[in-house]
Amino acid sequence: MNTNSDSQKKDGVRVLFPTLIYEAWYPSYETDKEKLISYVQKLKENDTEGQRISAQEYPSGYTSYFTRSNLFTDPQLADLVSFIHQCAGNFAIQHHWDTKNFEPVINALFANINPKFSNHPDHMHPYSHISGVFYVKSELDSPPLSFKDPRIGRWMMPPAADGTRAENTFHARIKAEAGKLLLFPSWLEHGVPQNTSDHERMSMSFNFEMRPMQKP
Ligand SMILES: [Fe+2]
Numbered sequence: 001m002n003t004n005s006d007s008q009k010k011d012g013v014r015v016l017f018p019t020l021i022y023e024a025w026y027p028s029y030e031t032d033k034e035k036l037i038s039y040v041q042k043l044k045e046n047d048t049e050g051q052r053i054s055a056q057e058y059p060s061g062y063t064s065y066f067t068r069s070n071l072f073t074d075p076q077l078a079d080l081v082s083f084i085h086q087c088a089g090n091f092a093i094q095h096h097w098d099t100k101n102f103e104p105v106i107n108a109l110f111a112n113i114n115p116k117f118s119n120h121p122d123h124m125h126p127y128s129h130i131s132g133v134f135y136v137k138s139e140l141d142s143p144p145l146s147f148k149d150p151r152i153g154r155w156m157m158p159p160a161a162d163g164t165r166a167e168n169t170f171h172a173r174i175k176a177e178a179g180k181l182l183l184f185p186s187w188l189e190h191g192v193p194q195n196t197s198d199h200e201r202m203s204m205s206f207n208f209e210m211r212p213m214q215k216p
Helices: 027-047 048-056 076-092
Strands: 022-025 104-115 120-123 130-135 146-148 171-174 180-185 188-194 202-212
Touching: 022 076, 027 048, 027 104, 027 120, 027 130, 027 202, 076 104, 076 130, 076 180, 076 202
Parallel strands: none
Antiparallel strands: 022 180, 104 202, 120 188, 130 180, 130 202, 146 171, 146 188
């Protein structure tokens, strides 16, 4: 006969140290698409210093990271920035972080253009808690975002995987799809493989810190 305590005993699997990736779709994308694409094109055209630095630091592509990383202050992007903020808040809640006393505050938003042959080597985003990307323009054959398993001990002697789970790979790839936003922890190494397609890929990247709330 089962006692109460016996009935609470269950066989099963626990998940520890998970890495959360948040995926969301910008509801105004179809309406704002042309405006956003033209915004990024004009940004590049007017940012000659950014083009010069990109030629050295971001071969074959353009990024406003070095020159215009405060795009979150631009009123033209207010709706998108508001959506990004909302997603960052949800992501903090999903992590069970202390959202009563801390709030995600954006500290960088910059644009990137990856034409044919450009790539972005694996990297992290230091001095931030949440990082992410929004795809302004992407096609079916555009390169994905690639995440590297951060658990270095796992690389010692991995058992053969059955190939059915992204969680069980060493490099997990997520499609870059226009209008989609991805959030991930800033410590998670990621990169973009070489763009072998003839299509230009455009994105906006951003970072958030969890800062103490300003209370009256
Ligand atoms: Fe990045």
